[in-house]
Amino acid sequence: MAAINTDVQDSARYDELIVLPPSDMAAMVRLASLLKRHSEPPGLVGPDGEQVPLPLEVYEVLVQVVAAMKAGKAIAVAPLEQRLTTQQAADLLGTSRPTLVKLLDEHEIPYEQPGRHRRVRLSDVLAYRDRRRQERRARLDDMTRQAVEDGLYDASSEAYTQALRKARGKPAV
Structure with missing residues (x-):
């Protein structure tokens, strides 16, 4: 899975922020299905089992990202002031x-x-x-x-x- 650079510097290349959809879409399809079945934001579970509720704003972005990637589109997440x-x-x-x-x-x-x-x-x-x-x-x-x-x-x-x-x-x- 590709990581999204959250420490974006002004000198960062825009194309480095672009994430292509995975070659194996099975996980993306399962995630899209999960998001479609639930209207409330899910929580995240860390590797140590710690659970954190997903803020609504992050959930809404995640839904859009998953829909785009499921459709085979690349995405880029960047601050508006980039x-x-x-x-x-x-x-x-x-x-x-x-x-x-x-x-x-x-x-x-x-x-x-x-x-x-x-x-x-x-x-x-x-x-x-x-x-x-x-x-x-x-x-x-x-x-x-x-x-x-x-x-x-x-x-x-x-x-x-x-x-x-x-x-x-x-x-x-």
């Missing part, structure tokens, strides 16, 4: 490093530059990602509302194509 390199932040956003640097230069994401290299807080990257998701949802809602108002949901595919061409300023075919 500082990332520009490459790590770009990887997290699923974009290129030059694109991330452009976002930093445009003040879309705050950063620190203690020396030669910029550092970005994980919390700021996640906040940016959430803002972008909300903006995309709002644009999609607006486009859907406009399509309903224009009657495009009742239109044939040809009429819809013509309306798109018109909206894009292209001549009708």
